[in-house]
Amino acid sequence: MSIAKCRQQLKLGKISARELVDEQLSRIKKVDKKLNAFLEVTEQRARADAKRIDDAIAAGNSLPRLAGIPFAIKDNLCTKGVTTTCSSRMLEHFVPPYESTVTERLWNSGAVLLGKTNLDEFAMGSSTETSAFGSTSNPWDLSRVPGGSSGGSAAAVAAGECIAALGSDTGGSIRQPASFCGVVGLKPTYGRVSRWGLVAFASSLDQVGPFTTSVADSAEILQVIAGNDPRDATSLKAPVPNYTESLDDSLSGLRVGLIKECFDHKGLSQQVKKSVLAAADQLQSLGVELVEVSCPRFNDGIATYYVIAPSEASANLARYDGVKYGFRSKEFENLISMTTLSRTEGFGPEVKRRILIGTYALSAGYVDAYYKKAQRVRTLIRRDFENAFKNVDILLTPTSPTTAFTVGSHLEDPVSMYLSDLLTIPANLAGLPAISLPCGFDQSGLPIGIQLIGNVLDEVRLLQVAHQYEQAADVMTNKPAGDCIL
Numbered sequence: 001m002s003i004a005k006c007r008q009q010l011k012l013g014k015i016s017a018r019e020l021v022d023e024q025l026s027r028i029k030k031v032d033k034k035l036n037a038f039l040e041v042t043e044q045r046a047r048a049d050a051k052r053i054d055d056a057i058a059a060g061n062s063l064p065r066l067a068g069i070p071f072a073i074k075d076n077l078c079t080k081g082v083t084t085t086c087s088s089r090m091l092e093h094f095v096p097p098y099e100s101t102v103t104e105r106l107w108n109s110g111a112v113l114l115g116k117t118n119l120d121e122f123a124m125g126s127s128t129e130t131s132a133f134g135s136t137s138n139p140w141d142l143s144r145v146p147g148g149s150s151g152g153s154a155a156a157v158a159a160g161e162c163i164a165a166l167g168s169d170t171g172g173s174i175r176q177p178a179s180f181c182g183v184v185g186l187k188p189t190y191g192r193v194s195r196w197g198l199v200a201f202a203s204s205l206d207q208v209g210p211f212t213t214s215v216a217d218s219a220e221i222l223q224v225i226a227g228n229d230p231r232d233a234t235s236l237k238a239p240v241p242n243y244t245e246s247l248d249d250s251l252s253g254l255r256v257g258l259i260k261e262c263f264d265h266k267g268l269s270q271q272v273k274k275s276v277l278a279a280a281d282q283l284q285s286l287g288v289e290l291v292e293v294s295c296p297r298f299n300d301g302i303a304t305y306y307v308i309a310p311s312e313a314s315a316n317l318a319r320y321d322g323v324k325y326g327f328r329s330k331e332f333e334n335l336i337s338m339t340t341l342s343r344t345e346g347f348g349p350e351v352k353r354r355i356l357i358g359t360y361a362l363s364a365g366y367v368d369a370y371y372k373k374a375q376r377v378r379t380l381i382r383r384d385f386e387n388a389f390k391n392v393d394i395l396l397t398p399t400s401p402t403t404a405f406t407v408g409s410h411l412e413d414p415v416s417m418y419l420s421d422l423l424t425i426p427a428n429l430a431g432l433p434a435i436s437l438p439c440g441f442d443q444s445g446l447p448i449g450i451q452l453i454g455n456v457l458d459e460v461r462l463l464q465v466a467h468q469y470e471q472a473a474d475v476m477t478n479k480p481a482g483d484c485i486l
């Protein structure tokens with residue numbers, strides 16, 4: 001059910017918030033043993049929150065925008081009093097004493113917390129397999145990964161375990177799992193949504209955003225979570241426009257650019273390419289003008305990101321030293337061995353790999369050759385986008401070069417895993433808003449995602465184009481035999 005429909009049904013008394021929550025909880029009980037999308041289900045709190053909404057309805061109070069909507073939250077967003085693990089042994093027992101701004105805004109607008117979802121450890125990965133608490137399965141085919149790092153949130157929405165979820169996106173972690181699971185995932189402009197209370201991975205790239213079953217629902221949630229936050233110094237002061245009122249405005253006159261370098265890439269699956277190009281044709285029939293654009297440095301994004309993101313991560317993760325909070329080894333003899341052993345035992349292999357790469361890239365002899373050079377390439381990538389947006393309003397690419405891969409298939413070769421972020425990373429490097437939404441299915445019946453990228457702070461147009469494509473294509477109604485299998 002869409003958020004707007006829930007709101008209407010609640011208002012009319014056709015359903016209660018308690019019933020909405022109960023429905024989700026029983027769905028979770030039925031399917032989550034197979035999926036492992038949730039690390040924790042906050043059943044009691046969800047029922048209590050729902051009761052408060054029902055009481056408010058009974059008292060005739062006006063309801064806030066997300067009243068009664070059951071949400072799942074990626075477990076790297078701090079929730080006061082609710083364990084927040086980042087899917088790491090390091091934070092296995094961490095109960096935050098404060099609430100992240102985004103979740104606080106959700107609860108203030110009436111949303112209900114159903115539970116916390118699985119992710120790759122500290123959001124480092126593309127498959128949710130690096131979680132210390134077991135991987136999550138793709139609801140369309142349990143032998144496949146749901147994508148990552150927000151795989152738990154994507155799978156939960158796809159399997160109908162919640163109405164919506166939040167994830168975080170540093171290099172594609174909202175959009176890639178959205179595409180693998182056949183749902184909508186939005187990464188807002190860097191700074192549009194507060195990062196306060198999001199456990200930091202790479203601070204110049206991280207951004208929080210929603211997973212939903214429709215673009216209109218994404219717009220509803222962005223409306224609530226967007227806006228300046230004095231507690232996040234990188235949060236933008238720009239006013240928050242109305243994201244829902246212009247979803248149906250005419251598209252005629254808009255120009256959509258197909259990024260040549262993505263479609264020419266040899267790693268792109270032919271089925272994905274075909275489906276995304278068919279989606280572009282459909283957009284054309286809705287009145288937009290299609291043009292081919294070139295972003296010559298687009299494919300350098302991956303090499304750039306894998307210097308910058310680990311560098312920032314190595315600094316951000318220095319705080320887990322066994323002293324202040326988090327895991328502490330029991331075996332130590334002195335301060336040095338305590339820190340060393342705590343980090344050795346508390347972090348998994350992918351996190352250690354990133355810390356090593358980042359520390360190397362920032363070390364005195366190499367910082368010019370790696371980190372500073374990567375920052376220069378980042379500027380070139382941003383300039384490519386600036387040039388492209390002189391001619392077009394929106395850019396279009398596939399979200400991921402392939403559909404969901406099989407569990408374990410990239411684990412032995414981290415670089416092949418990194419390549420699955422090829423098409424999503426450039427938007428993070430340039431700070432641009434981008435959305436993934438379903439555009440079709442491959443021969444195995446797995447969802448394919450299309451990515452639309454907007455100019456800085458142009459979420460209004462991004463959502464407008466995405467919404468009208470979604471309405472016209474009606475991908476989920478026209479899906480081949482088979483379904484989300486659970």
Ligand code: GLN
Pocket residue numbers: 123124125126148149168169170171172173174201309421
């Ligand atoms: N898959 C990418 C990585 O491992 C992106 C992760 C993310 O966006 N959090 O770094």
